[in-house]
Amino acid sequence: MKVVLAEHAGACYGVQRALDMAVAAAGEGEGASTLGPLIHNPQVVAELEARGVRAVEGPDDVERGAVIIRSHGVTPAVRRAVVARDLPLIDATCPHVARAQKAAAELARRCGRVVVVGEEGHPEVEGLVAHAREAGGEVVVVASPADLPAHLEAPVGIVVQTTQTREALDAIVAELEARGIQPEVKNTICFATRQRQEAAAALADKVDAIVVIGGRNSSNTTRLADICAAACPRTHHIESPEEIDPTWFAGCFTVGVTAGASTPEVQISAVVARLEALEG
Numbered sequence: 001m002k003v004v005l006a007e008h009a010g011a012c013y014g015v016q017r018a019l020d021m022a023v024a025a026a027g028e029g030e031g032a033s034t035l036g037p038l039i040h041n042p043q044v045v046a047e048l049e050a051r052g053v054r055a056v057e058g059p060d061d062v063e064r065g066a067v068i069i070r071s072h073g074v075t076p077a078v079r080r081a082v083v084a085r086d087l088p089l090i091d092a093t094c095p096h097v098a099r100a101q102k103a104a105a106e107l108a109r110r111c112g113r114v115v116v117v118g119e120e121g122h123p124e125v126e127g128l129v130a131h132a133r134e135a136g137g138e139v140v141v142v143a144s145p146a147d148l149p150a151h152l153e154a155p156v157g158i159v160v161q162t163t164q165t166r167e168a169l170d171a172i173v174a175e176l177e178a179r180g181i182q183p184e185v186k187n188t189i190c191f192a193t194r195q196r197q198e199a200a201a202a203l204a205d206k207v208d209a210i211v212v213i214g215g216r217n218s219s220n221t222t223r224l225a226d227i228c229a230a231a232c233p234r235t236h237h238i239e240s241p242e243e244i245d246p247t248w249f250a251g252c253f254t255v256g257v258t259a260g261a262s263t264p265e266v267q268i269s270a271v272v273a274r275l276e277a278l279e280g
Contacts, residue, residue, distance in 0.1 A: 001249060003275045004207060006258035008199040010268050012192040014094025015039050015261055018071040021092045026051040030065040035078065036123060038070045038092065039262040040218035043240060059085050066090050072123040073097045075130035096162045097124055100188035101131045107157025108137025111184055115148070115176075116141045117169050118161030119219055125161050132159070144168065145175035152176070156183040162190040163220035163261070165197060165227075192261060193220055200224045200258040201231060207256035209234035209249055213271050214260030221260025228258065240267070241274035249278065 011019070018038055025032035031052040037045045038055070045055055056062055059081040066088040069079070073093040082089050093101075107114050114132040118125040120141045132139045137157075142148055156176060160169050166189060176183050204210050210228045214221030216239060225237040236248055249255055255275055259268050 001252055001275070001278060002254045003272055004203060004254055004256050005268070005272065006196070006199040006203045006256065008192070008195040009257070009263075010259040010261070011264045012190065012196075012261040014071050014096055014190075014192075016264075018068075018092035018094070019044070019264070021090055022048055022053050022068055023051065025066050025068060025090055026053045028066070032066040032068055032090070033062045034068040034070050035059070035074055035082075036070055036072070037217075038068065040215040040221070041262040041264075042215055042217070043267065044262070044264060059087070062087060069093050070123070071097065073101060073127040074123075075127050076134050077130065094162070094190075096188070096190045097127070100124075100159055100162055100186075101127055103186035103188055104128045104132040104137075104159045105135040107159055107184060107186060108132040108135035108139070111155040111157035112137060113152065113156045114139045115156060115158045115172065115183070116161070117143070117158060117164055117172055119143060122161065122219055124163075128159055128161065142172060145171050148172065148175060152179070152181065154181045156181055158183045158185045160186070160188045161219075162188055163193050163223065164189055165223065166194065190261075196220070196224060196258065196261060197227055201227050203256040203258060204228040204231035204235065207232060207254040208252035209236070210256035210258065211244070211271060211275065212237045212258055212260070213239070213267055214263045215239060218260045218262045221262065224258055224260055228256075232256070238271070241271045244271070244274050246278050249275075
């Protein structure tokens with residue numbers, strides 16, 4: 001059985017940057033706290049905790065050490081709460097997410113109404129919504145055209161969760177245009193996310209089975225699994241090599257491997273090694 005790795009897979013720049021910042025903070029000796037999981041990868045979060053970097057619910061839960069704003073970013077109110085505690089602040093917000101936050105605020109000021117294309121309740125989306133509302137905008141979160149309010153008047157701005165697909169954005173823009181609304185669109189989808197999605201789709205179309213590595217609480221990894229499953233029914237979403245069941249690959253000549261943007265290289269290598277060992 002041949003194991004083929006997707007051309008683009010695994011930790012993106014924003015995730016690796018956040019990890020490097022957290023590890024550096026751990027080395028300071030006083031420990032550090034992240035506001036929520038640093039990234040959506042349970043294994044990495046557990047490793048960070050072992051180094052003295054623990055995930056907490058909010059600023060009030062931090063007793064000492066630095067406070068790390070995770071890669072998904074936070075709302076302006078949470079940032080102010082950290083500053084008010086007079087604690088050392090390490091901002092590990094992904095630069096692409098920070099750009100989306102700025103775009104949400106700008107659209108709110110210009111258009112008054114902002115549509116956020118994304119997953120309701122996701123921490124990144126909560127940050128986008130809060131930035132738009134602080135700038136005076138009326139905000140609605142939609143995942144599909146069916147979520148759009150029946151009554152929505154121009155002008156309308158659109159900003160996108162960085163891990164969304166271009167197809168989701170295009171469908172919502174098309175629905176608004178069908179209503180006679182020409183929205184101002186800020187396409188804030190991360191290029192690395194798009195690369196991983198396209199590479200996963202291309203690979204899934206060529207292999208007998210495919211393994212998608214990443215946290216089950218990771219929206220971008222879950223989306224990769226959905227994309228792969230559309231082309232390859234034998235798609236398996238796992239978090240660790242221990243989950244692999246050899247019976248999944250009965251009769252397979254090729255198996256693909258891809259990984260979400262919150263999956264470090266060491267986890268990918270472990271899964272590839274496990275798959276390559278199955279033949280023996």
